[in-house]
Amino acid sequence: MLRRDQNLAIYMEGSVRGYGGKMGFGILRYSPNRTVCVIDSETAGADMKEVAGMPRSCPIVASVEEAFALGADVFVLGIAPPGGLIPSAWYEVIDRAVELGMSVINGLHDLLGPKYEGLHPGQWIWDIRIEPAGLKPGTGLAASLGNRRALLIGTDMAVGKMTAGLEIYRTARERGVLAEFVATGQIGITITGAGVPLDAVRVDFSTGAIEQEVMRHRDAELVIIEGQGSLNHPGSTATLPLLRGSMPTHLILCHRAGQTSLTTLPNVPIAPLGDLIRLYEELASVHGLFPRPATVGVALNTAHVESDEEALSACRELEQELGLPCVDPVRHGTARLVDRLLV
Numbered sequence: 019m020l021r022r023d024q025n026l027a028i029y030m031e032g033s034v035r036g037y038g039g040k041m042g043f044g045i046l047r048y049s050p051n052r053t054v055c056v057i058d059s060e061t062a063g064a065d066m067k068e069v070a071g072m073p074r075s076c077p078i079v080a081s082v083e084e085a086f087a088l089g090a091d092v093f094v095l096g097i098a099p100p101g102g103l104i105p106s107a108w109y110e111v112i113d114r115a116v117e118l119g120m121s122v123i124n125g126l127h128d129l130l131g132p133k134y135e136g137l138h139p140g141q142w143i144w145d146i147r148i149e150p151a152g153l154k155p156g157t158g159l160a161a162s163l164g165n166r167r168a169l170l171i172g173t174d175m176a177v178g179k180m181t182a183g184l185e186i187y188r189t190a191r192e193r194g195v196l197a198e199f200v201a202t203g204q205i206g207i208t209i210t211g212a213g214v215p216l217d218a219v220r221v222d223f224s225t226g227a228i229e230q231e232v233m234r235h236r237d238a239e240l241v242i243i244e245g246q247g248s249l250n251h252p253g254s255t256a257t258l259p260l261l262r263g264s265m266p267t268h269l270i271l272c273h274r275a276g277q278t279s280l281t282t283l284p285n286v287p288i289a290p291l292g293d294l295i296r297l298y299e300e301l302a303s304v305h306g307l308f309p310r311p312a313t314v315g316v317a318l319n320t321a322h323v324e325s326d327e328e329a330l331s332a333c334r335e336l337e338q339e340l341g342l343p344c345v346d347p348v349r350h351g352t353a354r355l356v357d358r359l360l361v
Contacts, residue, residue, distance in 0.1 A: 019144055020123065024140045026053045027082070027090035027120070027235055029111065034058045034060065034070055035095045036077065040176055042096025044205040048184050053087045055079045057095070057111075064331065071120035071321070082111055094123045094208070098176075100282070102217070104128040116141075125204025130133070145335045147218035149227075155243065156225030160232045160265040161309055165231065166351070168265035168359055169311070170245035171298050173273045173288045174280050176255065178347070179245035180206050182272050182317035182355075187242045189356045198235040200267050202228070202244045216246055216256055223257075228263025240359060245272065249297060250288055251280060261302045268300075268359055269313040271295055271342075275320045275332040289314075292340055314358035316344040 026045065033039035033238065034056065041229035046053055046066060048244070055077050056066055062080035066072040078180035079085055082093065091180050099105060115122060121142045124130045131143045131359040160167065166185070183199060184206070194301025196263025214227045224269075228243070235241045243264045271361050280286045288296070295313045303310035316336055320329035326349065333344040343354040 019142060019254065020051065020121075020208075022050055024051060024091040024121070025089050026094050026116075027055050027057060027085035027088070028053060028093050028094045029057045029082075029108070030096045031058050031108075031111075032060055034061045034066070038099065041098050041205050041208075042094070043070065043072070044180060045094060045096065045208060046074070046076060047181070047204075048209045050209075054090050055085050057082060057085055060090075064347050081134060082115045082118065082120075083255050084118060084225045088339035091120060092123060093120045093175075095126060098125070098204075102127040104130075104132070123208055125208060135249070146207050147215045149219045149223070150214065150230075153219065153223035153230065154226045155222055156229045156259070156262050158229075158262065158308065160229055160263065163232075163236055163265075165239055166268060166359060167241045167243060167264050167266045167270040168270060168314075169243045169260055169264055171269050171271055172245055172248040173250055173291065173294060173331070174248050175246075175251055175275065176281065176317040177248075177274045177277075178321075179272045179318060181319075182347045182352070183242045183244045183350045184209070185317075186192075186270070186355055186359070189352045190240055190242075193356065194302060195240055195360065196358075197240040197242065198238040200228070200231050200241060200243045200264070202246050202256075206244045213244075216259065220258075220260075221255070224259035225263045228259055232264045249301070250294060251288070252283070252286065257298075258301070261298075262274060262308075265309060266302065267309065267312045269295070269298055269311045270295070270315050270317055270355060271298075271313060272317045272328050273319065273327065273336075275318050275323055275346075293338070295340070313342065315342050315355040316340065317347050317352075317355065320346040320349060326358050 207213040246256035
């Protein structure tokens with residue numbers, strides 16, 4: 019499948035600005051592969067470092083042909099549209115990428131593998147959202163492990179759970195901790211090359227899928243489990259499989275600074291954060307039936323906040339309110355969260 023020496027072109031048409039391109043943003047920030055360009059006709063000629071605040075320079079081009087000319091081997095669908103389905107307008111662009119000999123990474127629910135036959139030698143289609151084989155229902159086995167297991171929980175979807183988890187993983191590894199990251203969505207799986215596409219797993223096997231992946235890392239000192247969705251969101255079903263499958267010892271709450279209601283359902287308010295934390299902990303433990311995890315900190319997404327001073331002030335305000343360390347993982351690093359995880 020994807021090799022480290024292959025170059026990526028990320029398709030982000032119309033989504034370089036805003037939240038829709040989170041797949042592309044995640045790959046740009048964390049993938050070990052070189053991204054030669056982003057494809058977006060609206061901002062073509064600009065650079066992702068200036069336009070979207072990415073940590074590394076990456077040119078934006080208008081077409082897949084330009085991406086191929088720059089040396090792209092792999093075409094990545096970098097947008098997560100509502101419902102996770104491929105818009106019909108994208109197929110012409112995907113067809114052209116395949117005709118040029120590019121491999122394709124698809125993190126959406128519509129599968130591309132069956133559509134393209136007769137690929138060139140070495141060319142492939144990676145449909146990420148496919149249920150792993152051999153799954154069984156969960157058994158609570160992860161509770162028997164003696165390591166630390168930190169689950170990222172959230173107040174909404176797309177608030178930075180994957181980003182926080184990867185930053186914590188990186189910090190822990192830099193300290194020499196034997197840490198592992200369990201990816202549970204298409205972005206994390208693309209970056210790390212392994213994991214469970216949780217929203218593609220049948221509900222009866224979803225807990226077992228997480229449990230199986232956590233047990234693969236039984237020898238790690240610290241296992242960071244990428245969160246999905248939120249208890250606060252009426253459309254999210256991921257929380258219970260993550261809690262039961264990983265049996266976490268620690269929780270880290272992820273929230274977007276200043277957000278008071280759900281992004282896609284503004285009529286649904288976000289519960290008071292202290293109440294939401296207690297709800298997560300109680301649901302995890304069921305009055306002591308399972309180990310009760312400790313919430314050790316808050317990862318606050320301040321990407322939309324221009325001033326570093328304003329971002330720091332937002333973190334301090336939450337620290338005072340909750341009595342927990344609060345940092346923006348990208349702006350401030352995650353050393354304080356890792357400190358609490360390793361106590």
